[in-house]
Amino acid sequence: xxxxxxxxxxxxxxxxxxxxxxxxxxxxxxxxxxxxxxxxxxxxxxxxxxxxxxxxxxxxxxxxxxxxxxxxxxxxxxxxxxxxxxxxxxxxxxxxxxxxxxxxxxxxxxxxxxxxxxxxxxxxxxxxxxxxxxxxxxxxxxxxxxxxxxxxxxxxxxxxxxxxxxxxxxxxxxxxxxxxxxxxxxxxxxxxxxxxxxxxxxxxxxxxxxxxxxxxxxxxxxxxxxxxxxxxxxxxxxxxxxxxxxxxxxxxxxxxxxxxxxxxxxxxxxxxxxxxxxxxxxxxxxxxxxxxxxxxxxxxxxxxxxxxxxxxxxxxxxxxxxxxxxxxxxxxxxxxxxxxxxxxxxxxxxxxxxxxxxxxxxxxxxxxxxxxxxxxxxxxxxxxxxxxxxxxxxxxxxxxxxxxxxxxxxxxxxxxxxxxxxxxxxxxxxxxxxxxxxxxxxxxxxxxxxxxxxxxxxxxxxxxxxxxxxxxxxxxxxxxxxxxxxxxxxxxxxxxxxxxxxxxxxxxxxxxxxxxxxxxxxxxxxxxxxxxxxxxxxxxxxxxxxxxx
Numbered sequence: 001x002x003x004x005x006x007x008x009x010x011x012x013x014x015x016x017x018x019x020x021x022x023x024x025x026x027x028x029x030x031x032x033x034x035x036x037x038x039x040x041x042x043x044x045x046x047x048x049x050x051x052x053x054x055x056x057x058x059x060x061x062x063x064x065x066x067x068x069x070x071x072x073x074x075x076x077x078x079x080x081x082x083x084x085x086x087x088x089x090x091x092x093x094x095x096x097x098x099x100x101x102x103x104x105x106x107x108x109x110x111x112x113x114x115x116x117x118x119x120x121x122x123x124x125x126x127x128x129x130x131x132x133x134x135x136x137x138x139x140x141x142x143x144x145x146x147x148x149x150x151x152x153x154x155x156x157x158x159x160x161x162x163x164x165x166x167x168x169x170x171x172x173x174x175x176x177x178x179x180x181x182x183x184x185x186x187x188x189x190x191x192x193x194x195x196x197x198x199x200x201x202x203x204x205x206x207x208x209x210x211x212x213x214x215x216x217x218x219x220x221x222x223x224x225x226x227x228x229x230x231x232x233x234x235x236x237x238x239x240x241x242x243x244x245x246x247x248x249x250x251x252x253x254x255x256x257x258x259x260x261x262x263x264x265x266x267x268x269x270x271x272x273x274x275x276x277x278x279x280x281x282x283x284x285x286x287x288x289x290x291x292x293x294x295x296x297x298x299x300x301x302x303x304x305x306x307x308x309x310x311x312x313x314x315x316x317x318x319x320x321x322x323x324x325x326x327x328x329x330x331x332x333x334x335x336x337x338x339x340x341x342x343x344x345x346x347x348x349x350x351x352x353x354x355x356x357x358x359x360x361x362x363x364x365x366x367x368x369x370x371x372x373x374x375x376x377x378x379x380x381x382x383x384x385x386x387x388x389x390x391x392x393x394x395x396x397x398x399x400x401x402x403x404x405x406x407x408x409x410x411x412x413x414x415x416x417x418x419x420x421x422x423x424x425x426x427x428x429x430x431x432x433x434x435x436x437x438x439x440x441x442x443x444x445x446x447x448x449x450x451x452x453x454x455x456x457x458x459x460x461x462x463x464x465x466x467x468x469x470x471x472x473x474x475x476x477x478x479x480x481x482x483x484x485x486x487x488x489x490x491x492x493x494x495x496x497x498x499x500x501x502x503x504x505x506x507x508x509x510x511x512x513x514x515x516x517x518x519x520x521x522x523x524x525x526x527x528x529x530x531x532x533x534x535x536x537x538x539x540x541x542x543x544x545x546x547x548x549x
Contacts (some may be wrong), residue, residue, distance in 0.1 A: 011118060011119055011120070012116060012117065012118045012119070013031060013032075013035050013116075013117045013119075014114045014115070014116050014117075015028040015031050015032060015073060015114065015115050015117070016028060016110065016111070016113055016114050017069055017113045017114065017115075018113070019054075019056070019109075019113065020056070020057070020065070022065060022068035022069045022071070022072050023072060024072055024073070024076060026148075026541070026545065027542075027545070029076070030538055030541065030542065032073065032076055032077065032080070033080070033538065034538070035077075035117065035119075036077065036080050036081055036082075038119075039077075039081050039085070039086065039119075045086035045087075045119055045120060046086055046087050046088075046089045046119070046120040047085075047086040047087065047088050047089065047117060047118065047119055047120070048088070048089060048090035048091070048092075048117070048118040048120075049070050049073060049074060049088060049090070049091050049092070049115060049116070049117055049118075050070070050090075050091075050092040050093075050094055050098070050115065050116045050118075051065075051066030051067060051068075051069040051070040051073075051092070051093045051094060051095075051114075051115050052066055052069075052094055052095070052096070052098055052099070052100075052112055052113070052114050052115070052116070053065050053066050053069075053095055053096050053112065053113060054096065054099075054103050054108075054109035054110075054112045054113050055096040055099070055103040055109070055112075056109070059095060059096065062095035062096045063093055063094075063095040064093075065095070066093040066094055066095050066115075067093035069114075069115050070091060070093060070115055072115075073115045073117065074088070074091075086119060096112070099112045100112060100114075136508055136511055136512075136513065137508070137511060138465065138466055138508060139465070139466050139467065139468050139506060139507070139508055140267055141508075142506065142508060142513050142537075143203075143204075143205040143267075145537050146203045146205075146537055146540060146541065147193075147203055147204050147205070148193065148200070148203060148204070150191045150192055150193040150222070151165065151166055151191075151192050151193070152189055152190065152191050152192075153189070153190045153192065154187055154188070154189045154190075155173065155187070155188050155190065156186050156187060156188075157173070157175060157176060157177065157178045157179045157186045157187075157188045158175055158176070158181075158186045159175050160172075160173065160174055160175050161173040161175075163190070163192070165192055165194055165221075166194065167194040167196050167200075167246075168194075168196065168246035169192075169194050169196070169219070169221055169243065169244065169245055169246065170243075170244035170431070171192075171221075171223075171241060171242070171243055171244075172241065172242040172243075172244075173241055174239065174240075174241075176236070176239075177235055177236060177239035177240070177241065178225055178233045178234075178235065178236065178239075179227075179233075179236075180236070185227060185228055187227070187228050188225055188226070188227060188233060189225070189226050189227075189228070190223060190224070190225050191223070191224040191225075191226075192221065192222070192223055193221070193222040194219075194220075194221050195219070195220035195221065195222070196219055196220075196245070196246060197545075197548045198472060198477060198479065198544075198547045198548050199541075199544040199545040199547060199548050200220075201217070201220070201477075201479050202470060202472070202479065202504070202544045202547070203541065203544055205267060205269070205468075206220065206259075206269050206479070207268065207269055207470065207479045207480060207481040208271070208443075208445060208448075208477070208478045208479050208480070209269075209270065209271065209480060209481060210257065210270070210271045210272060210273070210445070210447075211270065212493055212494050213447055213449060213494065214447070214448045214449040214478055214480060214494060214495070214496065215257070215271060215443075215445040215446065215447060215448055215478065216445065216446055216447075216448040216476045216477055216478050217443060217444065217445050217477045217478065218245060218247050218251070218254050218432045218444035218445065218446070218477075219245030219246065219247060219432060219443075219444050220245075220259075220441070220442065220443045220444070221243060221245065221442050222440065222441045222442070223241075223439045223440070223442065224439055224440070225439055234438060234439055235436075235437060235438055235439060239437075240435050240436060240437045241435070241436050242433060242434070242435055242436075243433070243434050243435075243436060243442065243444075244431040244432070244433050245431060245432045245433075245434070245444050246430070246431055247430050247431060247432050248430070251446075253446040253447075254432055254434075254444050254445060254446045255273055255274065255444075255445060255446060256273070256274035256434050256435075256436060256442065256443070256444065257271040257272060257273055257274065257442075257443040257444075257445045258271070258272060258274065258438065258440060258441060258442060258443070259271045259272075259440070259441030259442070259443055260272075260440075260441070268481050269441065269481075271443050271445065274436075274437075432444045448476055448478050448496070449494055449495075449496050452496040452497065453496070453497040453498075454494045454495060454496060454497065455495050455497050455522060455523055456491060456492065456493050456494075456495070457471075457491060457492045457495055457503075457522060457525070457526070457527070457528065458485060458487075458489060458491045458526060458527040458528075459482070459489055459490045459491060459505075459527060459528055459529070459530070460489065460527060460528070460529045461489060461490050461505065461529070461530055462488055462489055462490075463484040463488055463489060463490050464507075466507055466508040466509070467490070467505065467506070467507040467508075468481075468482070468505070468506050468507070469481075469482035469490045469492075469503065469504065469505045469506075469530075470482065470503075470504050471492050471495070471501050471502070471503050471504075472501060472502040472503075472504065472547050473499055473500075473501050474499075474500040474501060474502070475499065475500065480492050480495065495522050496522065497522055497523040498521065498522060498523055499521070499522045500519070500520075500521050500522075501519070501520060501521075501522055502517060502518065502519050502547060503516075503517070503518045503519075503520060503528060503530075504516070504517050504543075504544075505517075505530040505532065506540070507532065512534055513534070513535055513536075513537065513540065514532040514533060514534055514535065515532065515533060515535045515539075515540055515543065516530035516531050516532045516533070517543060518530070518531070
């Protein structure tokens with residue numbers, strides 16, 4: 001089946017960035033992918049690219065940031081356009097100079113953090129725009145297309161290593177946990193897939209279930225390791241990794257779960273508890289006194305020196321956050337710039353200038369001879385002839401210095417406001433810290449259905465190998481997979497009653513994906529019927545990202 005898109009190609013496309021970031025967001029990549037589909041249908045087009053920022057930082061820094069944003073967009077287009085990239089006739093890093101909205105509001109600043117791409121098409125260069133949907137034979141194949149690619153890292157396992165991953169996960173890897181000390185090759189390649197948001201869970205065909213029990217997740221990560229020959233590695237006996245999974249807030253009762261996929265057509269995941277019972281610690285930045293190690297953990301063992309690697313870095317309050325937050329790294333750079341600005345604003349005058357300024361206030365007319373004697377070199381240097389002329393010049397110079405200092409202080413205050421905003425953002429970060437003794441699919445979870453009235457929700461949809469259904473909770477990070485009931489239909493079991501949820505169905509029919517999304521309250525309806533509509537993979541991804549809390 002083919003899909004006809006709009007016959008007029010886009011002339012201007014804007015992609016947006018997170019605060020103080022130049023890396024592309026998932027939404028930005030989707031928008032660029034749609035643009036690439038259009039660019040692959042034309043030849044001879046011209047393109048202008050302009051980068052923009054909000055007004056949080058200084059002018060110079062914002063100019064550089066907008067240039068980095070342009071580079072990210074241009075690099076992505078260069079790598080992914082299949083035919084030929086349009087000729088770039090104009091490339092402008094405009095910093096904060098061309099806002100499209102008010103920089104006094106968060107919404108306005110978000111609109112200003114952008115790169116604008118303008119395409120100019122030659123006459124009659126646009127081909128017929130028919131994009132053929134990629135055919136797929138199974139629900140497994142659909143999920144493989146939807147799932148984000150993992151990120152690979154190569155480490156030297158002779159040394160302790162801290163990995164700061166793409167979505168915020170931090171992994172502490174001790175030396176010799178994958179390889180023995182007498183081995184000749186210590187290089188290890190780690191393949192890591194982070195699952196932090198609800199959309200990540202859905203796109204990865206995951207859930208939060210242990211048997212028939214509902215779990216609430218505090219973050220998932222899948223880790224695989226291999227040596228340089230491609231041989232799969234696992235952690236050595238008595239070795240472990242420490243994972244720090246970002247979370248909105250630190251909460252109790254979380255445990256470590258390991259996952260495995262069953263052999264069904266849907267490859268449903270089931271989670272089982274860690275047999276070793278390692279305790280999960282909650283850890284956050286807010287309110288932690290860095291000079292008092294005993295309270296470094298907000299939960300867990302007290303009066304024990306913090307083992308967290310970043311806590312041993314100098315200038316802790318700033319450096320530790322910069323370890324895994326790009327915004328903080330930017331503010332660290334601004335901190336150094338502030339010191340330079342402060343020194344510049346309070347720069348000491350040379351001895352002659354100090355003597356001249358001091359003389360103004362000490363001089364008692366008509367002691368002009370003393371004045372001339374003290375300031376002879378100063379007057380000669382500035383081509384001054386008389387006492388009055390010299391005094392007037394001195395006062396103007398002092399006014400100029402005062403103006404420079406005032407302007408410098410305004411710049412410093414503006415940058416400090418920006419840093420305070422970034423620091424507020426960083427201070428909201430919290431982590432679940434867990435120790436793991438094996439690799440694979442790892443989940444930080446707690447049981448979510450205990451003590452609640454549980455019900456079953458049936459559907460009118462027969463179970464087939466090419467259909468899948470999931471239930472997404474609006475108030476907790478939980479997702480249920482549907483099972484096959486006694487009547488052969490899909491159903492959801494052990495659901496807490498009175499919860500607002502989304503129910504999502506996916507199916508493959510005639511090699512084309514279809515989707516149905518319904519919002520309901522559990523317990524109001526005993527059965528639901530999906531309303532399927534043909535969709536593209538990009539439409540599925542956009543829908544799933546709307547479920548993120």
